[in-house]
Amino acid sequence: MAGRGEQRTRPCGAAPGPAEDHGAAPERVLFPPAFSVSEIKNKQRRHFMFLRWKQQQRKEKLANKKKRKKEREVLGDQAPPKPVPKTIENQRVYDETTVDPNDEEVAFDEATDEFAPYFNRQTVPKILITTSDRPRGRTVRFCEQLSSIVPNSHVYYRRGLALKKIIPQCIARNFTDLIVVNEDRKIPNGLVLSHLPDGPTAHFKMSSVRLRKEIKRKGKEPTEHIPEVILNNFTTRLGHSVGRMLASLFPHDPQFIGRQVATFHNQRDYIFFRFHRYIFKSEKKVGIQELGPRFTLKLRSIQKGTFDSKFGEYEWIHKHREMDTSRRKFHL
Amino acid sequence: MHSDEVVWDTLGNKQFCSYKIKTKTQNFCRNEYNLTGLCNRSSCPLANSQYATIKEEKGQCYLYMKTIERAAFPNRLWERVRLSRNYEKALEEIDENLVYWPRFIRHKCKQRFTKITQYLIRIRKLTLKRQRKLVPLSKKVERREKRREEKALIAAQLDNAIEKELLERLKQETYGDIYNFPIHAFDKALEQQDAESETDSDVEKEEEEEDEDADKREFVEVDESDLSDFEDMDKLATSSEEDDKSSSEEEETETEEKVRHTKSKGKTPLKGPARRKRAYVEIEYERETEPASKSKAT
Numbered sequence: 001m002a003g004r005g006e007q008r009t010r011p012c013g014a015a016p017g018p019a020e021d022h023g024a025a026p027e028r029v030l031f032p033p034a035f036s037v038s039e040i041k042n043k044q045r046r047h048f049m050f051l052r053w054k055q056q057q058r059k060e061k062l063a064n065k066k067k068r069k070k071e072r073e074v075l076g077d078q079a080p081p082k083p084v085p086k087t088i089e090n091q092r093v094y095d096e097t098t099v100d101p102n103d104e105e106v107a108f109d110e111a112t113d114e115f116a117p118y119f120n121r122q123t124v125p126k127i128l129i130t131t132s133d134r135p136r137g138r139t140v141r142f143c144e145q146l147s148s149i150v151p152n153s154h155v156y157y158r159r160g161l162a163l164k165k166i167i168p169q170c171i172a173r174n175f176t177d178l179i180v181v182n183e184d185r186k187i188p189n190g191l192v193l194s195h196l197p198d199g200p201t202a203h204f205k206m207s208s209v210r211l212r213k214e215i216k217r218k219g220k221e222p223t224e225h226i227p228e229v230i231l232n233n234f235t236t237r238l239g240h241s242v243g244r245m246l247a248s249l250f251p252h253d254p255q256f257i258g259r260q261v262a263t264f265h266n267q268r269d270y271i272f273f274r275f276h277r278y279i280f281k282s283e284k285k286v287g288i289q290e291l292g293p294r295f296t297l298k299l300r301s302i303q304k305g306t307f308d309s310k311f312g313e314y315e316w317i318h319k320h321r322e323m324d325t326s327r328r329k330f331h332l
Numbered sequence: 333m334h335s336d337e338v339v340w341d342t343l344g345n346k347q348f349c350s351y352k353i354k355t356k357t358q359n360f361c362r363n364e365y366n367l368t369g370l371c372n373r374s375s376c377p378l379a380n381s382q383y384a385t386i387k388e389e390k391g392q393c394y395l396y397m398k399t400i401e402r403a404a405f406p407n408r409l410w411e412r413v414r415l416s417r418n419y420e421k422a423l424e425e426i427d428e429n430l431v432y433w434p435r436f437i438r439h440k441c442k443q444r445f446t447k448i449t450q451y452l453i454r455i456r457k458l459t460l461k462r463q464r465k466l467v468p469l470s471k472k473v474e475r476r477e478k479r480r481e482e483k484a485l486i487a488a489q490l491d492n493a494i495e496k497e498l499l500e501r502l503k504q505e506t507y508g509d510i511y512n513f514p515i516h517a518f519d520k521a522l523e524q525q526d527a528e529s530e531t532d533s534d535v536e537k538e539e540e541e542e543d544e545d546a547d548k549r550e551f552v553e554v555d556e557s558d559l560s561d562f563e564d565m566d567k568l569a570t571s572s573e574e575d576d577k578s579s580s581e582e583e584e585t586e587t588e589e590k591v592r593h594t595k596s597k598g599k600t601p602l603k604g605p606a607r608r609k610r611a612y613v614e615i616e617y618e619r620e621t622e623p624a625s626k627s628k629a630t
Contacts, residue, residue: 088487230494230498232493263494270481270484280511286495286502288498
């Protein structure tokens with residue numbers, strides 16, 4: 001078997017390099033055109049050479065690391081600061097609709113949009129939770145648990161009623177929000193959140209739904225106290241409006257005695273919902289215990305008016321062919 | 333093969349008929365002009381030269397008839413009569429057109445017409461109701477989104493984020509007076525009394541046990557008393573409460589423990605497994621010069 005030695009076969013037809021450079025300075029040493037590992041035709045030998053090359057790279061990398069570490073130790077205090085590792089959040093493409101906290105225009109908009117009366121404490125939310133047709137057990141239980149979390153909410157079954165007919169009735173009975181849990185193949189997979197007196201309608205894709213009994217180390221049942229709300233990472237205008245919509249589900253005056261907190265955390269366009277009970281062990285330590293159901297939402301579309309799939313005016317639709325092209329671009 | 337008998341003898345029984353579907357119990361006929369859908373001597377459109385059917389096209393019902401006179405002209409074979417939309421009138425029309433025809437065909441035509449009108453009514457009713465729209469999911473997109481969600485969950489570090497936010501809120505004093513962690517006061521005290529004895533620093537550290545400031549020596553039940561609220565810990569709690577009460581010497585400590593019980597309602601974290609590990613009673617002696625290591629209720 002031919003030895004697995006160096007295969008220094010020059011690719012045929014390659015002109016020797018130094019021929020061109022006779023007049024160059026002696027420091028510029030020109031090597032003959034080196035071959036690359038990918039030019040070997042034999043797969044076994046090529047693989048072997050590649051592994052060797054990889055090992056070399058690793059060795060070099062390790063050596064560089066050690067050198068840098070030594071330099072850092074030698075320099076001590078004057079060492080340059082450690083480079084920050086790149087994360088997706090660091091590398092996120094800057095979104096021009098990012099809200100600046102001091103922006104007056106945004107503040108003005110928010111003072112005059114549909115949620116203003118809620119945030120001014122003029123209205124108390126009253127929520128209707130329903131499902132799509134013929135809900136299965138899991139969805140039903142999920143709706144019950146959701147209604148135990150959201151104060152002042154009622155679950156009604158949809159027995160073949162059209163949403164467009166339900167909505168005027170809800171408005172007549174002073175409901176402020178409508179939640180429709182859509183079900184597919186016996187699991188809830190979608191959420192339509194509609195703010196009622198002609199407010200915006202948001203359609204989410206819901207995933208990873210865990211009911212209370214599937215949560216490990218959960219606490220007792222959530223009590224009737226009004227929970228606090230935490231909204232994390234809603235940075236853009238769109239994110240702001242979604243955040244306000246979600247926050248308007250809960251009454252604006254939380255009861256701190258209850259020590260319950262509902263969190264909507266946005267990370268890379270996925271909104272994680274958690275419901276915890278917290279306890280302050282000291283002023284620097286807090287313990288949290290997960291109670292209620294958990295789920296993740298991904299925004300699919302926002303409509304201006306109430307739910308109307310045919311003639312509605314869409315404010316934002318997620319078009320995955322256009323919006324999913326970059327891994328560093330997020331919209332919420 | 334011109335005679336019906338011959339046709340039926342050949343196609344129906346002995347040889348192959350391409351419209352025939354055989355199942356275990358029955359034979360069906362796939363011919364579009366078949367009146368009943370079964371493969372019978374009287375229902376076979378090929379084996380009966382005088383035959384009639386009802387067919388429906390776009391919500392309109394038609395009566396098709398074939399007679400033996402036109403058997404030689406296939407393109408004129410089937411005569412079509414449009415039936416009225418009115419059910420009774422249409423039945424009369426069928427009767428009228430098939431007036432001297434065999435009873436079987438007349439009866440079956442009317443039956444078929446009834447069934448067709450019923451399903452047309454049902455179609456119209458259903459289209460008025462909401463239809464379920466099936467949206468196709470792309471498997472690739474679903475897989476990608478699932479993976480991204482998992483990674484986002486890991487990157488989110490939810491527990492830490494929530495805890496940080498809650499501590500922020502505590503610092504911003506959104507909770508008002510509920511929690512007696514006088515942070516700023518203690519910070520100032522720290523600065524002022526930096527050089528003094530450890531008592532002060534102990535006092536600062538032990539905000540929880542504010543009751544014990546007065547007492548110099550107690551039996552302090554750090555862990556188990558705090559468990560009294562949570563039913564998981566009931567067993568532990570009850571046993572340790574008994575221990576407590578038996579071991580506490582002064583009445584003050586008892587009342588204090590009770591007070592602490594009510595106070596500690598708001599304080600203990602509950603991480604189940606972490607708590608369960610401790611089944612022993614930690615007893616601490618409060619002294620003026622207590623060493624700095626005081627274990628917290630964690």
